[in-house]
Amino acid sequence: MDSVKNIPLSWAYDWLQQPKRQYIDGQWVDGTGQDKWVVTNPANREALCEFVMADAEQVEYAAQIANQRHESGVWSKVSRTQRADMLRQIARLIREHTEQLAVLESLPNGKLFTESMADDIPTCADIFEYYAGWTDKFYGETSPVEDGFLNYTVKEPIGVCALIAPWNFPLYQTSLKMAAALAMGNTVIVKPSEYTPLTTIYLMELIDSELEFPKGVINMLLTDGAMANQLTLSHNVHKVSFTGSTGVGRKIVQNSGLSNLKAATLELGGKSPCIFFEDTPNLDGAIDRAFTVMFSHKGEKCSEPTRFLIHDSIYDQVLEKLIAKANAVKCGNPFDENVDQGPQCNEAQFNKILEYIEIGKGEAKLVAGGYADTEGDNANGYFIRPTIFSEVDQKARIAQEEIFGPVLCCTRFHTTEEAVQMANATAYGLAAGLYTGDVSRAHRVAEQIDAGMLFINRYGCYGLAAPFGGFRQSGWGKEMAIHSLSSYTKTKGVWVYYGDA
Ligand code: NAD
Numbered sequence: 001m002d003s004v005k006n007i008p009l010s011w012a013y014d015w016l017q018q019p020k021r022q023y024i025d026g027q028w029v030d031g032t033g034q035d036k037w038v039v040t041n042p043a044n045r046e047a048l049c050e051f052v053m054a055d056a057e058q059v060e061y062a063a064q065i066a067n068q069r070h071e072s073g074v075w076s077k078v079s080r081t082q083r084a085d086m087l088r089q090i091a092r093l094i095r096e097h098t099e100q101l102a103v104l105e106s107l108p109n110g111k112l113f114t115e116s117m118a119d120d121i122p123t124c125a126d127i128f129e130y131y132a133g134w135t136d137k138f139y140g141e142t143s144p145v146e147d148g149f150l151n152y153t154v155k156e157p158i159g160v161c162a163l164i165a166p167w168n169f170p171l172y173q174t175s176l177k178m179a180a181a182l183a184m185g186n187t188v189i190v191k192p193s194e195y196t197p198l199t200t201i202y203l204m205e206l207i208d209s210e211l212e213f214p215k216g217v218i219n220m221l222l223t224d225g226a227m228a229n230q231l232t233l234s235h236n237v238h239k240v241s242f243t244g245s246t247g248v249g250r251k252i253v254q255n256s257g258l259s260n261l262k263a264a265t266l267e268l269g270g271k272s273p274c275i276f277f278e279d280t281p282n283l284d285g286a287i288d289r290a291f292t293v294m295f296s297h298k299g300e301k302c303s304e305p306t307r308f309l310i311h312d313s314i315y316d317q318v319l320e321k322l323i324a325k326a327n328a329v330k331c332g333n334p335f336d337e338n339v340d341q342g343p344q345c346n347e348a349q350f351n352k353i354l355e356y357i358e359i360g361k362g363e364a365k366l367v368a369g370g371y372a373d374t375e376g377d378n379a380n381g382y383f384i385r386p387t388i389f390s391e392v393d394q395k396a397r398i399a400q401e402e403i404f405g406p407v408l409c410c411t412r413f414h415t416t417e418e419a420v421q422m423a424n425a426t427a428y429g430l431a432a433g434l435y436t437g438d439v440s441r442a443h444r445v446a447e448q449i450d451a452g453m454l455f456i457n458r459y460g461c462y463g464l465a466a467p468f469g470g471f472r473q474s475g476w477g478k479e480m481a482i483h484s485l486s487s488y489t490k491t492k493g494v495w496v497y498y499g500d501a
Contacts, residue, residue: 011100020201022058023204024220025065025216031222032057036052037050039194040108040346042346045381051222054227059221059227063160063236064236065219066187067187067237069214069215076185076186083135084136087135087182093211095125100202101203105198107198109167109196111297112334123172123175124172127172127175128179134184134482138184138489140152151495154491155489156489156491159239160186160188161177161237163177163241164241166193170198181241186239191223200220238260238263241487242264242265245269253266264477265477265487269402269404271400274290275310275433275434276290276310289459290305294408299386299408300404303430308408308411309419310413311414323368323388326369331375347382350384352404353384356401356403364389366390368388372384389408424449427472429473435457442456442457451474
């Protein structure tokens with residue numbers, strides 16, 4: 001892989017040789033657990049690095065320290081201007097090290113280096129800059145109470161925030177949580193996915209060596225789900241911001257009830273529909289866009305449109321184009337600029353997707369892909385061809401359950417009512433898209449679809465000023481924009497009596 005030009009791969013392999021440790025209270029410390037975790041490269045299964053995981057005692061120690069630092073006010077009492085400045089400095093560090101971070105993002109995840117370089121890493125810098133601007137703009141109100149009384153509200157930091165991230169957008173997810181939590185004056189414990197911790201570790205190293213954050217404001221635990229579970233049970237943690245699977249989301253809610261009723265924001269799974277009505281404007285452009293959103297990042301995206309609902313009159317035409325596009329995709333080394341799709345992130349995910357493909361073969365008509373790509377250099381990697389099933393019944397498991405890979409289900413419909421009914425026919429409600437030239441129908445259908453984000457005539461629009469998050473079993477609460485700030489604060493109401501008696 002070192003032959004790939006203009007990418008700091010040699011630098012990355014040198015960096016991988018250095019020990020990977022926990023970051024607690026401004027110190028780098030060895031993990032105290034019994035077990036080691038090996039981070040692997042999904043393109044060829046090579047071991048990239050390893051770390052000793054934190055155990056329950058170390059997890060609780062980090063939570064206690066973060067709480068002590070919170071209570072001492074080392075961060076919450078820092079002036080808002082200074083807080084903003086520190087966040088801007090994190091953004092600067094990310095911008096200055098974009099190439100290094102992009103390599104460390106793509107290596108263990110398998111996403112294209114160009115995706116990391118052009119989108120994922122620069123957006124992390126944008127996020128810190130965006131939330132730097134909010135430190136002095138999110139404030140309370142005076143309430144319209146009776147004469148002689150004043151009631152005002154104050155937004156206070158919530159305390160220690162455990163920020164638990166998945167492996168699909170590692171640094172992006174961590175940044176989204178960290179920037180908002182720090183902007184509101186909280187202390188944080190960052191827990192990256194054990195599969196993809198490299199960019200978070202490197203960012204912590206940059207922060208530690210180049211910035212003057214008070215000790216214990218930013219902490220990082222390298223460990224697995226079992227120990228992250230302990231973190232969500234800690235009485236020293238006041239808020240969990242979690243992005244990951246719906247099953248773990250349920251566990252976090254249970255753990256909140258079993259411990260201190262900590263707050264939780266949950267960004268969970270999805271099975272999002274995209275409806276193509278017969279009057280889809282610029283049909284070719286619509287297919288291109290929806291296909292790209294579905295299959296980019298190897299289909300490991302929570303809000304991707306995994307169910308295409310296509311009007312009967314254009315079904316065959318759309319399907320033919322989709323099949324041609326899927327068959328043209330080149331799978332391979334994510335650092336090769338001629339490659340369209342890298343490997344799935346890890347073995348468990350690879351096996352899970354292949355199992356769903358086998359299930360799908362018994363439920364619907366396989367029209368593209370449907371197998372692991374083991375051509376040439378791909379033989380040792382977790383590559384799966386873009387896969388399309390046609391004539392999928394909405395009751396089928398492949399239409400109901402989140403696969404989280406390059407597997408698309410296509411279904412034909414005849415009426416608008418039928419399309420809406422199909423769109424709402426799963427337990428999820430993360431996102432939905434619809435394409436139509438009829439503006440009234442667009443709004444009517446958007447109103448009827450029970451999803452947290454609706455995309456009309458362009459699937460997959462995102463912006464930091466727009467809320468992100470789902471309904472039903474896709475989660476609770478919103479990230480991005482002003483919406484995430486209320487979840488990192490608590491609102492205190494203060495009464496003042498200034499009457500005569
Ligand atoms: P996951 O739920 O297995 O793991 C996510 C994180 O939680 C990891 O850091 C893991 O170590 C930790 N974890 C595991 N068990 C835990 C427990 N019992 N308590 C606390 N933490 C625990 O998810 P994943 O496989 O890393 O990511 C894929 C999932 O994430 C998919 O379901 C996808 O839809 C979802 N996702 C959702 C969004 C969104 O914004 N809605 C975005 C990205 C990914």
